[in-house]
Amino acid sequence: MQFKTIIEPFRIKMVEPLRMTSARERVEILKKAHYNLFLIRARDILIDLLTDSGTGAMSARQWAKMIEGDESYAGCESYYELEEVVKDLTGMKHVFPTHQGRASERILFQILGGEGIIIPNNTHFDTTRANIEFTKAEALDLVIEEGKKPQSDHPFKGNMDLDKLEKLFKENEGKNNIPLCLLTITNNSGGGQPVSLENIKATSTLCKEYNIPFFLDACRFAENAYFIKLREKGQGNRSVKEICQEVFSFADGFTFSGKKDAIVNIGGLLVVNDDELAGKIQNIEILTEGYPTYGGLAGRDLAAMAQGLREVVEEDYLEYRIKSTAYLGKKLIEIGVPLLTPIGGHAVYIDAKSYLPHIPPEQFPAQALACELYLVGGIRSVEIGSLMFGKTENGKFIASPMELLRLAIPRRVYTQSHIDFVIEVFQRVHTQKDKIRGVKIVEEPPFLRHFSAKLALI
Ligand SMILES: *Cc1c(COP(=O)(O)O)cnc(C)c1O
Numbered sequence: 165m166q167f168k169t170i171i172e173p174f175r176i177k178m179v180e181p182l183r184m185t186s187a188r189e190r191v192e193i194l195k196k197a198h199y200n201l202f203l204i205r206a207r208d209i210l211i212d213l214l215t216d217s218g219t220g221a222m223s224a225r226q227w228a229k230m231i232e233g234d235e236s237y238a239g240c241e242s243y244y245e246l247e248e249v250v251k252d253l254t255g256m257k258h259v260f261p262t263h264q265g266r267a268s269e270r271i272l273f274q275i276l277g278g279e280g281i282i283i284p285n286n287t288h289f290d291t292t293r294a295n296i297e298f299t300k301a302e303a304l305d306l307v308i309e310e311g312k313k314p315q316s317d318h319p320f321k322g323n324m325d326l327d328k329l330e331k332l333f334k335e336n337e338g339k340n341n342i343p344l345c346l347l348t349i350t351n352n353s354g355g356g357q358p359v360s361l362e363n364i365k366a367t368s369t370l371c372k373e374y375n376i377p378f379f380l381d382a383c384r385f386a387e388n389a390y391f392i393k394l395r396e397k398g399q400g401n402r403s404v405k406e407i408c409q410e411v412f413s414f415a416d417g418f419t420f421s422g423k424k425d426a427i428v429n430i431g432g433l434l435v436v437n438d439d440e441l442a443g444k445i446q447n448i449e450i451l452t453e454g455y456p457t458y459g460g461l462a463g464r465d466l467a468a469m470a471q472g473l474r475e476v477v478e479e480d481y482l483e484y485r486i487k488s489t490a491y492l493g494k495k496l497i498e499i500g501v502p503l504l505t506p507i508g509g510h511a512v513y514i515d516a517k518s519y520l521p522h523i524p525p526e527q528f529p530a531q532a533l534a535c536e537l538y539l540v541g542g543i544r545s546v547e548i549g550s551l552m553f554g555k556t557e558n559g560k561f562i563a564s565p566m567e568l569l570r571l572a573i574p575r576r577v578y579t580q581s582h583i584d585f586v587i588e589v590f591q592r593v594h595t596q597k598d599k600i601r602g603v604k605i606v607e608e609p610p611f612l613r614h615f616s617a618k619l620a621l622i
Contacts, residue, residue, distance in 0.1 A: 170487050170580055173480040177224055182210055190539050198618035199535050199603050201544050210542030211582055213571040216510045218264075218423035218430060220575030223475055226428070226468045233464030236457075242467040243457040249470040250435060253405070253477075254412035258442035260434040260449055261459030261466055265383060265421025266291040268434035271453070272379075272419060275444045276343040277301040284332055285346040285381070286311070286324045287353040292346070292381060292419075304332070311354050314504045314515050314566065319395040320360040321506070322351030322388075324367045333374040345371050348381040349388035349411070355568075356384070356508025358391035361399065361411065368414035377438070380418040385411065386425045387509035390482040405477045417441070424510070426472035427575050431465050481576075485509065488583060489573050495587045499594050510572060516549065517567040520600055525550050525563035527602025527622055533569050533593075535621075536600050541589030545571050551605075552614040 185193065185208055197203035206212060212219070222230075233242040247259045262268045269292050277283070277299030286307040288296065296303040306328045310318035324347055336342055347367055351357045364380075371378040389407040393399050399407060412418070416438065422431030434449075436442050446456050453460040461469075475481060486509055493507035496514070504513035516523075516530035523529035530547040537543040549567035556562070571586070593600075607618040 170484060170491055172576070172579060173478075173484050174223070174576060183207055184210065185542055187539065190542060194535060194538055198606065199531070199621065200614075200617055200619055201534055201538060201546070202615050204538070204544065208542075209538075209544045211578065211586055212544045213511075213573065213586070214544045214546050216424065216572040216574050217421065218428075219577065220423075220427040220429070221577050222427060222429070222468060222472070223576075225475070226471045229467035229471045230464040233462070233467030235463040238455055239457050240463040240466070242463040242470070246466045246470040246473075249473050250433065253408055253473060254415075254418070254435060255409065256412065256415075256417065256435045257437045258435065258439075258445070260436075260442075260445055260456055261461055261469070262432040262434055262449070262453050263460035264423060264430060264432040265381075265419060266295060266432075267453055267460065268419040268421075268432050269295040271434055271445055271448045273299050273301065274448055275441070280341050282332070282336065282342050283344065283346060284329060284342070286322050286348055286351050286359065288346070289348060289352050289381065289383075292348075306332070307351065307354055311351065311357060312565075314355075314502075317505055319358075319506065320363060320391075321357035322349065322354055322359040323363040324359070326363070326366055326370060329367065330370055333370070333376065337374070342374075342376050344377040344379050344416075346379050346381055348383070350384045350391070350509055352383065352510075355504040355513050356387075356510050357506075358388045358395070358509070360396050361392045361407065362396070364411055365414055377416040378414065380412070380415045381420075382412075382418040383421045383424040384509060385420075386476040386482060387485065389477070390479070390486055391509065394486070403477075404479055404482060408477060422469045422472065425476045426469045427476055428465065428469050428472050431461055431469045433469075485573075485575065488580070491580075492571065492573070492583050492586065496590055499587070499590055501590060501594065504568065512571045512573075513548070514569040514571070515566070516569050520597060522598060523600065523602040525554070525567055526561045527604065528567070528619075529602065530567045530569040531619065532600050532602050535603065536593055536597075537589060540593055541585065543571075543586060543589055545569050547614065551617065551619075 250259045279300040281301035284304045287305045288303045293303040308323045308325045310316040311321040368378045389404045417436035420433040422428045493512045502515040502518045520529040530549040550564045553564035602622045603619045
């Protein structure tokens with residue numbers, strides 16, 4: 165039986181009230197926050213689409229695990245429960261919990277990074293890139309060309325460009341300067357686009373040929389597997405869990421943020437097969453995160469993460485997740501809002517440059533749109549454009565290649581009527597979009613300016 169309505173495959177057991185603000189209040193709040201939505205208190209937001217990281221709603225089972233989880237410095241049962249779930253899903257040998265994804269990255273690249281080292285990926289996520297570059301290594305993006313075209317409808321725009329990867333391997337043969345190759349599933353920085361099973365397998369084969377370990381940045385492994393099931397030939401009848409198991413079988417290790425596809429509010433993983441590498445990880449983990457059977461987390465956090473990993477591969481959940489993100493995207497396209505397509509798993513990306521052609525990149529069109537969405541409907545989104553990636557060199561403004569606005573969807577948090585409300589806000593914004601004003605930077609910090617810069621309307 166097919167119905168049009170997307171039904172959330174859960175009912176609500178505990179609620180967190182949302183506070184309505186008036187349009188007049190929002191004008192004042194935004195002014196006080198210097199037109200930077202990171203500086204607004206969450207209580208003043210109605211629908212928070214800033215990020216899908218650590219913002220998911222845990223299930224009743226996960227909350228039960230928070231009580232059941234045992235607290236021991238060494239060898240707590242919750243660790244062994246997590247280890248068992250991870251081994252069942254991935255077949256890998258050494259499981260290290262960490263406090264979040266970037267801690268896994270820091271440990272891994274502290275060991276394998278350094279000057280002269282190159283780490284290829286489809287597209288590095290910003291914390292991955294930062295952790296690699298911090299060791300003076302180079303973070304290289306080798307996503308296929310279609311992955312860089314906003315309107316290309318290639319079903320797997322996150323795929324690795326295998327020709328470029330092979331060329332890189334050939335050029336560096338015998339130099340021992342590529343300690344691993346990464347592949348990010350789904351490709352977050354490229355619009356949440358999936359990587360095909362075929363491409364994962366081929367990347368792994370190529371790595372083996374050149375004797376280079378193959379790692380996944382597996383933050384959204386379940387969403388990626390669901391896209392494989394939906395879009396890849398011959399995969400439609402397999403279970404998502406089976407697809408996940410096959411995906412992991414090609415890899416030698418992975419980094420993971422539990423704040424994404426383990427649906428917890430804090431936690432991460434670093435998982436590897438190699439015994440020698442595991443020994444080095446253990447030493448740094450003890451030094452900086454904690455003993456390897458808790459890794460900077462409480463036992464209860466480990467138990468909740470184990471349960472989240474069981475739930476995230478449930479297909480009713482994934483169907484609702486992918487369909488509801490696509491629903492928002494389709495409705496925005498109907499209104500006439502240009503999007504990055506196909507619509508990814510965890511977020512909808514708006515091409516603000518073509519939506520607001522009267523605002524040039526140096527006036528941050530995506531940030532201007534983010535402000536408008538807040539003023540009209542109390543919605544928080546995030547600019548991924550020149551405010552985040554642009555810079556000024558010798559007095560000259562250098563724009564980011566794209567001016568995107570991301571609406572990230574927290575897991576299991578908002579209902580269809582919340583999303584319908586967001587759509588209605590867009591309908592209103594659309595009628596007055598030509599009047600939206602650009603913004604300028606008044607004050608900015610030396611690094612990662614988008615988090616704290618002060619802006620003003622032009
Ligand atoms: C979120 C994310 C990370 C970093 O994880 P944190 O838990 O935020 O530290 C790394 N890679 C990708 C693809 C991510 O989405």
